[in-house]
Amino acid sequence: MxxxxxxxxxxxxxxxxxxxxxxxxxxxxxxxxxxxxxxxxxxxxxxxxxxxxxxxxxxxxxxxxxxxxxxxxxxxxxxMGAVVETPSIYLDMTAMDNLKEQYRIIGLPSFDDIPELLHLVGLENTGKKKVKHFSLGMKQRLGIALALAGSPxxxxxxxxxxxxxxxxIIEMRELILxxxxxxxxxxxxxxxxxxxxxxxxxxxxxxxxxxxxxxxxxxxxxxxxRKCIRVQVSDVRVLARVLDEMKIDYNIFSDTMADIYAKTNISKLTLALAEQDCDIISLTEREESLESFYVNLIGGGNQNE
Amino acid sequence: MSRLLSADFAKLKKNKFFWICIIGMFLFGIFMTGMDHIAMISDGYVPHITNVLFVYAITVALLIPAFTGLFIGTEYSDGTLRNKLIIGHTRRNIYLSNLITCSAAGILFCIPYIIGSLMIGIPLSGIEDGTLKGIVILILLSFLMATAFNALCTITGLLCQSKAMTVVINILAACFLIVMSIYVLSKLSQPETYSGVSLDTATGKVSVEEEIDNPDYLEGTEREIYQFFNDFLPTGQAVNISQAGGASGRPELLAAYSAGIIIVSTAIGIFIFGRRDIK
CATH class of the missing domain: 3.40.50.300 (P-loop containing nucleotide triphosphate hydrolases)
Structure with missing residues (x-):
């Protein structure tokens, strides 16, 4: 890669x-x-x-x-281009002048594509309005326009x-994508x-x-x-055998517990396990998000700066 | 480097404070020369063009710290210094570009005053024979002094990451140095002797007696030290130039001191700025 x-x-x-x-x-x-x-x-x-x-x-x-x-x-x-913390822009200048400054710093010979860049970030109609009068979103977008100067x-x-x-937020997401x-x-x-x-x-x-x-x-x-069912059984080897037979995706992570990644008929599974003397001890539905993944990974402590 | 200079000069062209200073200095030159002419004539003296031609030297010593603090401080307050570093400009080039731009601005502050003063002074007083060379030398020295002063202000401008703090430090330092230079000049200007005067109380007659040594007159090493500070400090030079030479030393010595300040302070500034963490 x-x-x-x-x-x-x-x-x-x-x-x-x-x-x-x-x-x-x-x-x-x-x-x-x-x-x-x-x-x-x-x-x-x-x-x-x-x-x-x-x-x-x-x-x-x-x-x-x-x-x-x-x-x-x-x-x-x-x-490369970057917007570090706050957008780095001259507040006393217009969006156009800020981009001209950036073009000069980069050494770009022509300002011809500045209007296109302003259009890309949705600031084409700001005219002579100084950046200090921009909203935070407009400043962020101008910061991205500056970062885009020189086609990084x-x-x-x-x-x-x-x-x-x-x-x-929606506009920023769409722009990045x-x-x-x-x-x-x-x-x-x-x-x-x-x-x-x-x-x-x-x-x-x-x-x-x-x-x-x-x-x-x-x-x-x-x-x-992925959405899954976390199941605790008396014999996880039996569970694995049964799930293999049923062609169900799963992940075993302890001697008694596993995650099952499919919509399963619980009655059928219970009967199949019972036939092989395996008891279901507990069964819970789980869905992990990025947030819960992050909390599990980092821990939920409140150790701010 | 040329790209940075192009960007910095374009920024200078759009700087309001710069244009206010330029116009203000031009009007100040006209005002000072006109007022001096009126005062001289009314007091019965012959007006000379050099009386107030160099007053700008002390004025720019106050303008430069404020301007440099604001101009360079904006790079930190608006965060635009980061743009230059992110796209790969070296810190040395960024430092030199700011120094050159601010120095050019400092010299440009002098010129409108000179033009304004000469515009009024030449028609009213004319230029005396033999003074032109001295005027040119003092003007060139004032440009070097302004650049040396700018070199010192650029250090605080690029090392202090707060715009307000930079301006305050620069102006306070300039005021302190100006007061110190005025004090040094007053000490150097003391006469070696003064005339003794006695009053006969019986007749009420005042008689001038022999010359008496002035105890405040500086001599030997002490005088050399005072003279050094007078010549070395940019504000000392500014005070002297504003008085059409005053008690300053040889022009080439003053030029050498200014050049020394520019080189040493720039080297120190680049060294420290190169190792500084930028937020």
């Missing part, structure tokens, strides 16, 4: 505080990578490192296969829907709004206390979160 961003044993310390400690990440090309973690888990720290705003204390990361310690990393960064193929968004109204599908732009999106992230992401990375706890694709997560 091609990766846009990878990191191994990456650490960032602020005096005695370890914001990232032995951190690893693998962002596949063309993915929408949902970067999930509590406040203070280290999400923004990683983004700052990748954007070149700060240097790692230990370890390295690679961007487009180029190590951050190599001189060519600056060239690689020209292929990797965009990092740090909490892109924070503070947006429901309409703004559109850019991912039509322009094959890879996204790294940090968020703790799991419901929203679950509508976008193709891959997830769960971070806690500066460590990557788990990386998982959306497909794997769907499988892990």
């Amino acid at each position: 091609d990766y846009i961003l990878t990191a191994d044993s990456l650490s960032k310390h602020y005096r005695h505080f370890k914001a990232l400690d032995g951190f690893s990440i693998h962002v596949p090309k063309g993915s929408i990578y949902g970067f999930v973690g509590k406040n203070g888990a280290g999400k923004t720290t990683l983004i700052r490192l990748v954007c070149g705003l700060q240097d790692p204390t230990h370890g390295t990361y690679t961007l487009y296969g180029m190590k951050n310690t190599e001189p060519g990393i600056a060239k690689c960064r020209r292929r 193929d990797f965009i990092i968004l740090d909490e892109p829907i924070n503070g947006l109204d429901p309409q703004g 559109k850019l991912n599908r039509e322009r094959q732009i890879t996204f790294l999106i940090s968020s703790h709004i799991l419901d929203e992230l679950s509508r976008l992401a193709t891959h997830y990375g769960f971070i806690d206390s500066g460590h990557m706890v788990r990386e998982i694709s959306a497909k794997e997560l769907d499988a892990a979160c």
Whole structure:
């Protein structure tokens, strides 16, 4: 698999505080990578490192296969865009002037495609209105437009829907999906709004206390979160035999317990098990969401920054 | 680097504070020269074009810290410094681009005053023979002084991540240095001796006696130290230039001090900025 961003044993310390400690990440090309973690888990720290705003204390990361310690990393960064925390825009300028500034910084010779970019993010009618008079959603969209200047193929968004109204959230989601599908732009999106992230992401990375706890694709997560019946039996080997005979998908995770991933006729199953002297001790219906998966993985502690 | 300069100068062109300063300095030049001419004529003196031609030097010493603090501080307050770093510009180039842009602005603040002053001064007073060379040297020295001052303000601008804090630090430091420079100049301007005067109480006659040594006159190493600060500090140079030379040393020495400040402060600034964590 091609990766846009990878990191191994990456650490960032602020005096005695370890914001990232032995951190690893693998962002596949063309993915929408949902970067999930509590406040203070280290999400923004990683983004700052990748954007070149700060240097790692230990370890390295690679961007487009180029190590951050190599001189060519600056060239690689020209292929990425980012909105870190708040959109980086001149409040005293119009949307058009902000984009012109960004074009100059990048060194693009012509401003011809600025109107198209403004249209893409839905800011084509802002005219001479200064950015300081924009709504939060408009500022976020302008931030994305700036990140899109220079046609990058990797965009990092740090909490892109924070503070947006429901309409703004929908627009942001549609914009990200559109850019991912039509322009094959890879996204790294940090968020703790799991419901929203679950509508976008193709891959997830769960971070806690500066460590990557788990990386998982959306497909794997769907499988892990499938609706199932959790059954506790007296003999799990008998259960497995019966389920195999019934051609039912299942997963055994202890000596007595298993998850059954199909709509099952409970009476038939009970009779089949009874015939082989296996008792059903308990039976519960379960449905795991990204939220419950996250809580199970990280724990529900309230350790905010 | 050229891309950053292009972006920074475009930003400068759109900066309101910059244009207010430019227009203000032009009007200030006209006002000062006109008022000086009226005052000189009414007091029976012959007005000289150099009387107030260099007053801008001390004015820009107050404008530069405010402008640089606001101009560079915006990069942090609006977060736009991140855009430059994210797309791969080096910190050294970002630092130098800001320094060059702010220095250009600092020099441009001087020019409207000079133009305004000369526009009024030349028709009213003319330029005396032999003064033109001195005027040009002082103007060039003032440009170097402004750049040196800008180099110092750029350090706080790029190392302090709060716009308000940058402006406050810059202005307070400028005020402190100006007061210090005025004090240094007043000490250096003390006469070596003064005339003793005695009053005969019987006749009521005042008679001038021999010259008496002035105890406040600085001598030896102490005078050299004061002279060094007077010549070395950009504000010392500003105070001296505003008085058409004052007690300043040789022009080439002043130029060398300014160049030294620019080089050393820029090197220190780039070194620290290169290692700083940006939020």
